[in-house]
Amino acid sequence: MSRIFISLTALLALGLIGLPALAQSGASEQSERKSNSRSSKGASEPKDLTELKDLNKNQFKANKLKEAKRILLSNANPQLARALADEVLRVYPNDIDAREMRGISNLKSRKFEEANHDFELTLKNPDKLDKNKRAMLLMLKGTASMDLCEANQAVQELTEALSIKPIDAAYFNRATCNVQTFNYEAAIKDYTFLINHERKRPRVDFMRGRVHYLLGNYDRAIQDFTSGIKMTPSNASLLYLARGRAFQAKGMDKEALQDFNKGFLQSDDFAENHFMFSIDQTLSDTGSSAANRLTQSDNNYEEALKLKESGKLKEALLYLDRSIAQDPQRNAARILKGNILLQLNRPAEALHMFDIAWTINNLDLEAVTGRSKANLALGKPNRALADIGKLIWANPDDATLYYQKGLLLEKLNKKIEARQAFEKAITLSEKNKKLALAGGKRAIGTKLSTKEESLVKARLEVIK
Incomplete structure (x- = not known):
């Protein structure tokens, strides 16, 4: 039942984000191939060995990027598409289309830092980018920044993209970032634009x-x-x-x-x-074979739970790895693994687990909660705060989330905003207590524990 109340908002599917980029990414190669075709018809053979090598290189590049594009458009293995883009980059280190395709592949593989870096490198060659290409790359980089919970940076990049060309995904994603940073009025403006234009x-x-x-x-x-x-x-x-x-x-x-x-x-x-694109994953197994794998995954997950409860954390990780391998869509196993990694003081690995879990199903607030904890452990309170923004959007009546928001804002030395968050936590907690006493059972937000309430009141005394 709790899942019905949980609804996170909106990044467009990468299909909607990536397809226009892919459609444009091959434009220069297509033109190049046509040029090569015409030149080969006009001359019976290359003038020298250098020209032959150039022709072979161009054909090599065109073939590799065409295959990488096909893989991405068919939602197949994005890591294979990245490998093809890497092959082109070894021959053409500064090729924009190959670098862009590598970035999209990394985005679909949930390698957000690498995707961000790829798009950043591509944008450093403004003389090689036409207007539409630059707008699309800025939109993609903004998407990568958002996936990293760098919401303020993402807003800047998406705004720059929109100053060049109106892109629905950029409006949509910028609104999402503004929700994460509690800039609700700005989010409403972007949503209103899309509604007025009958989009999404x-x-x-x-x-x-x-x-x-x-x-x-x-x-x-x-x-x-x-x-x-x-x-x-x-x-x-x-x-x-x-x-x-x-x-x-x-x-x-x-x-x-x-x-x-x-x-x-x-x-x-x-x-x-x-809040993010979906990753299509299909199991090659069918029938009884697939059912057997899922049963094995269940058994390994249950064994991992028992081991965790008995304090055997490293052994539990082994069973969770088996469970995930047998059922790649099992978010519960990824989240449990992330929480165990946090207990073992391995926050970077935990963050990776939570990122994957959130990508597969961003209605799962446990994944978002875990990611917020991991980012905080890694000394990234801004990113943790962006995840708290998602959680508050999904559960606007949860007093404990405003309490956590206040603590993070204190770490960022934003005292006024922290006080407002703590006051909101107290207000919601009192409201939810009254609803519970009245016998209400539906749509009631979480109230503060006695300890949390005491801490909030103490913080309010300190923050004037």
């Missing part, structure tokens, strides 16, 4: 409504959720649940209960991957 609805209605809810604009939130429901009445589980929350906040309990019931009856298929 009803998903954008849903997200703008959630931001209105966070701002306390419940009537506007209800309008957005209603608009989304009208567009997809049979597939609007999260919209009904979100609207129910807004009705409840206005004291309209009858309407809230009706929406909650409708939301629970429907599936949550509407909750597509929202």
Whole structure:
């Protein structure tokens, strides 16, 4: 049931992000191939060995990039596409199209740091980029920065991309970054642009409504959720649940209960991957073989849980690796492995696990929570704060999240914002206590523990 309440927002699928880039990335090669074809027809043979080598190099480059593009477009193994791009870069170290393709491959492989670096290198050759190419590369780099939780940097890059060319994905992703950094008014502007131009609805209605809810604009939130429901009445589980929350906040309990019931009856298929692109993974096994692998994965996961409870953490990791190998989509195993790695003081490895888990299913808040802890352990409070922003967006009535937000803002020496977060935590905690006492059981946010409440009040005394 908790999963129904959890809905993270929106990065576009990499298919929507990557395909335009890939379509453009081959433009120069196609032109080059045509030129080579014409020149080969016009001359019976190359003038010398150097020209022959150049022709062979050009054909080599065209073939490798064409195959890499095919792999990425078919959602096949992105690491293979990266290997092909690397082959081209060994011959043409400064080739923009090969570097861009390598960046997209890294993005799809969840190697966000490397993807960011690839796009950065490509953008250092402005004289070789036309306007559209530069806009697309800035959008891709902004996406990589966002995936790294460098939300402020991502906003700058996406804004620069939009100053060159209006790209839906850039508006969408910039709004996402503004949600992460609690710049809700700016997020609403980008969502409104997309809505006014009839883009990406009803998903954008849903997200703008959630931001209105966070701002306390419940009537506007209800309008957005209603608009989304009208567009997809049979597939609007999260919209009904979100609207129910807004009705409840206005004291309209009858309407809230009706929406909650409708939301629970429907599936949550509407909750597509929202903060990041999805990674399509298919199992080659079919039939009983695949079923057997899943059973083995379950058994290994259960054994890992027992080992963890008995304190045998390193042994538990071995069983988790087996579980993941047998079922690559098993997020619970990745998250458990990440948490164990944190216990073993290996935050970089833990972060990698949480990144993969979040990519596969970013409705899983355990993955986001783990990533926030890992980033904090790595001395990156800004990135941790961006993940807290995602969690608050998904669970706007959770007092403990505002408590964590306040602690992070204190670390960043943002005292005013920290105080506001702590005050919000106290307010929500009191509200949720009253709802619990009234017998409410649905859409109730988490309240602070006695210890957390004491700590918050102590912090408020310190921060004036």
